[in-house]
Amino acid sequence: MLGKAFRRLQWAVLAAFLTIIIIQSSLMLPSASAQLRKATQLTLSPETFTIVSGQNITLAAKLASDGQPLAGKQIAFTTTLGSVSPNIAVTNDEGVALAVYTAPIVSVRTSVTITATFLGDLRYEGSAAASQGNVEVKVELPSASISGASFAVPETLKDDVSSYRSTIPEDVLKLLPITLPSESFILATPRDLYLVFADQSDKGLAHVEGWRLPRNISLTGVSMSVIVAKSVTFDKEGAPATVSEILENPDDYKFSLVKVSANRRQVSILYDPDEPPYIEFPITVGYLVEKPAEPLDVLSMMLKGATDFALKLDRQLLKSFLKGEENESLWLFNFEYEYWYDAPTVTNGIIIPTDHPIFNLIKQSMPAVGGFAGSYGKVVLYDVKTAITYESVPSAAELKANSSKYLGKVVKVISNCYGGYMSVQEVLRECAGEDTVVDARLEGLAAWNKLSVPPKREEILLAAGVSSFHQDEQFVNVTGVFELTGKVVSTRQIDSSLPEGVALTVYEARKVGEIDFETLAQQVKDEIEGNVGELYWVLQNIHTYQRQPNIPYKVPEKVFSPKAPIFVKTPKELPEISVEKNFTISIAVASPDTVIKLNITNSHISNITITLKEATRNVTISFEKLAEKPPDVPKPLIPVYAYHEISINISKDAFKEASITFWVLKEWLAANNATAENIVMLRYHAGRWDELPTKNVGENVTHFKFVAETPGFSTFAIAAKTTTPSTTQTTSSTTTSTTPPQTSTASSTSSTPTTELPSIIVTTTPTTTLSSSQTTAPTTVQDYTNTVIAGAILTVIAVAALILVRRRKAPRQKAGS
Numbered sequence: 001m002l003g004k005a006f007r008r009l010q011w012a013v014l015a016a017f018l019t020i021i022i023i024q025s026s027l028m029l030p031s032a033s034a035q036l037r038k039a040t041q042l043t044l045s046p047e048t049f050t051i052v053s054g055q056n057i058t059l060a061a062k063l064a065s066d067g068q069p070l071a072g073k074q075i076a077f078t079t080t081l082g083s084v085s086p087n088i089a090v091t092n093d094e095g096v097a098l099a100v101y102t103a104p105i106v107s108v109r110t111s112v113t114i115t116a117t118f119l120g121d122l123r124y125e126g127s128a129a130a131s132q133g134n135v136e137v138k139v140e141l142p143s144a145s146i147s148g149a150s151f152a153v154p155e156t157l158k159d160d161v162s163s164y165r166s167t168i169p170e171d172v173l174k175l176l177p178i179t180l181p182s183e184s185f186i187l188a189t190p191r192d193l194y195l196v197f198a199d200q201s202d203k204g205l206a207h208v209e210g211w212r213l214p215r216n217i218s219l220t221g222v223s224m225s226v227i228v229a230k231s232v233t234f235d236k237e238g239a240p241a242t243v244s245e246i247l248e249n250p251d252d253y254k255f256s257l258v259k260v261s262a263n264r265r266q267v268s269i270l271y272d273p274d275e276p277p278y279i280e281f282p283i284t285v286g287y288l289v290e291k292p293a294e295p296l297d298v299l300s301m302m303l304k305g306a307t308d309f310a311l312k313l314d315r316q317l318l319k320s321f322l323k324g325e326e327n328e329s330l331w332l333f334n335f336e337y338e339y340w341y342d343a344p345t346v347t348n349g350i351i352i353p354t355d356h357p358i359f360n361l362i363k364q365s366m367p368a369v370g371g372f373a374g375s376y377g378k379v380v381l382y383d384v385k386t387a388i389t390y391e392s393v394p395s396a397a398e399l400k401a402n403s404s405k406y407l408g409k410v411v412k413v414i415s416n417c418y419g420g421y422m423s424v425q426e427v428l429r430e431c432a433g434e435d436t437v438v439d440a441r442l443e444g445l446a447a448w449n450k451l452s453v454p455p456k457r458e459e460i461l462l463a464a465g466v467s468s469f470h471q472d473e474q475f476v477n478v479t480g481v482f483e484l485t486g487k488v489v490s491t492r493q494i495d496s497s498l499p500e501g502v503a504l505t506v507y508e509a510r511k512v513g514e515i516d517f518e519t520l521a522q523q524v525k526d527e528i529e530g531n532v533g534e535l536y537w538v539l540q541n542i543h544t545y546q547r548q549p550n551i552p553y554k555v556p557e558k559v560f561s562p563k564a565p566i567f568v569k570t571p572k573e574l575p576e577i578s579v580e581k582n583f584t585i586s587i588a589v590a591s592p593d594t595v596i597k598l599n600i601t602n603s604h605i606s607n608i609t610i611t612l613k614e615a616t617r618n619v620t621i622s623f624e625k626l627a628e629k630p631p632d633v634p635k636p637l638i639p640v641y642a643y644h645e646i647s648i649n650i651s652k653d654a655f656k657e658a659s660i661t662f663w664v665l666k667e668w669l670a671a672n673n674a675t676a677e678n679i680v681m682l683r684y685h686a687g688r689w690d691e692l693p694t695k696n697v698g699e700n701v702t703h704f705k706f707v708a709e710t711p712g713f714s715t716f717a718i719a720a721k722t723t724t725p726s727t728t729q730t731t732s733s734t735t736t737s738t739t740p741p742q743t744s745t746a747s748s749t750s751s752t753p754t755t756e757l758p759s760i761i762v763t764t765t766p767t768t769t770l771s772s773s774q775t776t777a778p779t780t781v782q783d784y785t786n787t788v789i790a791g792a793i794l795t796v797i798a799v800a801a802l803i804l805v806r807r808r809k810a811p812r813q814k815a816g817s
Contacts, residue, residue: 044129053138061116069095081112141211148189150206154365193224204234220364253351262288264345268338268468282468287329296342306542331376334383340466341507344389349381395449396461403502419445423471431545446532454523465506481513495538496560582624607661641718663703674720681708684715
């Protein structure tokens with residue numbers, strides 16, 4: 001028993017001893033561990049920050065020891081305000097642990113401290129870091145939801161818009177939940193104007209959702225709010241309406257998108273200054289009318305008034321061009337490059353009152369032409385989408401073969417085309433010295449689908465139009481396959497100088513393919529170039545140029561009302577000229593063996609023939625019909641039928657001879673008590689009127705025909721000499737001088753008959769000038785004969801009376817004796 005008890009006591013003592021050893025060991029371990037743990041460094045970035053209520057920021061805590069990152073360590077994040085997530089993050093291989101801090105909603109600016117803590121472990125000591133921040137009161141941009149008419153920013157204002165964009169404060173940009181869009185446009189609502197930044201811009205009725213920026217923009221003195229669009233849509237299809245409905249109830253349609261089916265007339269203008277900053281822009285102006293009074297030949301109209309259009313364009317001239325009436329026309333505008341036309345259309349647009357501030361902005365930002373947009377009526381239509389109504393034609397040959405079927409209709413045809421474009425501005429500037437900021441492009445094409453060899457004229461269709469597309473050269477050649485839309489017209493409706501036939505006035509042209517013109521047969525190319533060359537002549541015949549335009553035109557065989565100088569290589573190429581008032585013609589080379597012969601119609605003078613002694617270059621002949629004598633020229637004292645001015649720039653040595661053929665109306669001769677033998681052509685030279693040798697060479701039912709020989713050119717008068725013999729007359733030489741008497745009655749005009757014609761003193765030597773006391777009215781042969789007869793009768797009566805008296809006295813004498 002005692003043995004067992006002793007053994008138990010031994011085991012108890014041993015256990016107690018071991019327990020004491022373990023307790024002592026455990027008490028000694030912390031001090032040992034403390035001696036082995038390393039120091040750590042914890043940083044938290046950013047060290048300071050500012051954040052808006054409700055926003056968040058990412059914080060990065062980096063733990064290192066002795067410059068080495070510590071991975072896999074737990075970092076605890078705490079904050080005095082707001083929340084941080086996660087609360088505990090583990091460092092990565094770079095010793096970085098991330099957490100996101102979210103700021104609370106505050107009503108005043110509030111400070112916040114975020115702390116990152118590493119508690120330490122057996123090997124590393126703990127460490128901590130803090131970041132100080134401010135939570136700002138949340139500022140939200142006001143939302144915007146508006147609709148209105150969208151306009152592209154005018155080119156002249158784009159720099160102002162860019163400048164505004166660059167000055168938007170950074171803190172304002174931070175308030176936007178999206179990046180500031182790159183596009184912009186102007187939005188017109190019934191009351192206001194807005195500048196909108198959006199991902200896209202277009203014209204139409206725009207619906208904008210977004211935010212309004214705190215600062216306005218001023219464009220040409222017009223202040224407008226600025227909106228950043230979150231979303232935007234553009235409507236282009238309107239509700240059906242008629243012109244008469246809109247004009248009768250304009251207030252009901254303000255800022256409505258309407259769809260109008262009506263006839264449309266328009267011109268399109270390009271503002272193109274050749275001065276810095278070289279900003280160009282087009283504007284198209286026209287009107288819709290339900291029942292046009294008469295068709296408008298826009299191309300012919302342009303050719304007749306191109307100079308006025310380019311140099312003198314104003315509101316009234318534009319209106320007269322289009323022949324519009326405000327009480328029947330709904331005026332329209334847009335800012336697109338377009339063609340001039342008069343055609344049925346379906347037009348979608350927004351009705352805008354003409355007193356809206358958008359028109360002031362347009363006028364201020366678009367010099368010279370902006371004022372045309374809102375100049376007519378109480379409301380105008382801002383065009384957003386238009387379709388021309390047309391009939392499809394399979395080919396140019398089909399159109400020409402059935403011209404009576406298509407004449408006057410608007411058609412669309414796809415054809416091969418060869419031609420060119422002419423800039424009115426560049427031609428006037430370079431060839432006439434005229435400066436203008438307004439331009440229009442004249443387009444001339446020869447169109448065909450299939451050609452014979454040699455080609456036939458009926459296979460080629462001439463097409464011409466006017467557009468506002470930009471061009472910096474006088475002339476640009478163009479080839480290709482084109483889709484042409486336009487009105488079928490007579491060539492004479494474009495210009496009488498074109499060969500009779502049909503042509504297409506182009507309203508739209510779209511290139512859809514290519515052709516290789518040079519691979520065509522030479523006969524084909526010559527025919528095409530000749531046809532379109534005559535069209536070029538017509539297109540450039542708009543001004544009295546100082547030098548020849550750089551355009552490959554061909555002078556037609558007959559030219560009507562030429563304004564531009566006619567340039568030909570030789571006299572053989574001279575056309576017949578129907579003159580309205582005047583013309584100038586230049587011949588590159590004229591030789592003695594080729595007579596220069598000008599055939600003229602619509603003039604009293606019908607032909608001028610000139611023969612030279614020697615070959616001469618650049619012969620220029622100018623011709624003008626005069627309504628009256630020039631101011632510095634005295635009036636002949638005989639009735640004048642017509643005055644003309646003719647000049648030529650050749651020397652006397654090169655000039656050989658010339659003749660002028662002219663016609664005189666028989667009725668005028670009868671009204672002036674003259675006969676064909678009395679007609680003479682006078683030339684004013686060296687301060688006097690010289691009578692030219694004149695012959696009557698023919699007649700027709702209404703006129704006599706004459707030819708006069710002239711030694712030179714200047715001012716000419718077709719006149720009638722009196723039948724009364726002159727008081728002083730000598731033998732006439734080849735060229736005689738008509739010296740008017742010192743006293744005479746006023747000579748008559750071609751339209752006013754006279755009963756007393758002044759005599760012509762014809763002489764080749766100096767004449768004696770009579771004083772007023774010596775000058776008596778001329779006595780005619782008939783008056784002298786009548787006087788002699790009357791004297792004889794009186795003498796017979798006197799003799800008879802004397803004999804009768806003597807017979808009565810005789811008997812009385814006898815009785816008295």
